Amino acid sequence: MRINDDAGEFIGVLCLATPDAPDSLLARLARGDRAMHERMDAVMIPARRPASIPFADLEASSELSSRLSSRSYLDLIGRLTDLISQVIKARSPASTPATVHPRSSWSNNSGTPSRRRHPPE
Secondary structure, eight states, rough: EEOOOOSSSEEEEEEEEEEEEHHHHHHHHSSSOHHHHHHHHHHHHOOOOOOOOOOOOOHHHHHHHHSSSSHHHHHHHHHHHHHHHHHHHSSTTTTSOOOOOOOOGOOOOSSSSOSOOOOOO
């Protein structure tokens, strides 16, 4: 978009850009830290790497999820996941990417497995 001053003289151009990503993804990117995204980017190329799969079971999560709004519950799960990730990063060798993905997004939060397939490893 061309920008003119009050006298009609050209003073510049305005370009607006919007990311080509869903708002939910943009929100996660905004919440995450740069180092985490760099670690995730580092493992985009398929290769054999040492790995572990942590599992955490939040006691009485069904009851908790019924008391909290969906947003509050998911914020809580996100904060817990961040804390777990920090502990893992602190105890991992510097060369090992440590990224924790919340299992709650892959299950139905009822204690029974979801019918959806787990994401590819």
